[in-house]
Amino acid sequence: MERKDFIPFEEVMDATFGKPGTPARDEYDMGVELWLVGQKIKEIREAKKLTQEDLGKLIGVQKAQISKIENGKNLTVVTIIKVFKALGVDAKIHIGGRGLSLGYELMGA
Numbered sequence: 001m002e003r004k005d006f007i008p009f010e011e012v013m014d015a016t017f018g019k020p021g022t023p024a025r026d027e028y029d030m031g032v033e034l035w036l037v038g039q040k041i042k043e044i045r046e047a048k049k050l051t052q053e054d055l056g057k058l059i060g061v062q063k064a065q066i067s068k069i070e071n072g073k074n075l076t077v078v079t080i081i082k083v084f085k086a087l088g089v090d091a092k093i094h095i096g097g098r099g100l101s102l103g104y105e106l107m108g109a
Contacts, residue, residue: 035072037080042070044087058086 018024045055045066052066059082068074069083077093084091092103 031072034075037075038070038072041080041083041087044089045070048087050087055083055086059083 013025014020017028020029045052050058051063052070053063056063056066065074069079080091080093094103
């Protein structure tokens with residue numbers, strides 16, 4: 001039985017951010033993917049018992065910049081490489097037609 005008051009998630013996404021492949025939706029999707037990379041950085045940093053300040057010192061930036069990175073802001077490929085090297089992570093980033101994916105392993109693990 002189909003509910004008439006139920007709106008599928010994809011319809012909500014399409015109405016709010018545009019259909020997949022449109023500039024607005026692509027921008028939204030990339031923002032989500034960058035946020036996920038930032039959250040993975042945070043997860044690894046915390047697992048290594050480093051503070052944001054500690055990680056900042058390792059890559060030569062202030063604590064506030066690490067906060068931005070972990071929230072998916074100001075993330076560039078160069079920044080991601082610096083952070084993963086500082087954290088001892090061997091990472092592979094794949095950028096494809098539907099966004100990016102991240103594979104990683106801790107070096108020496």
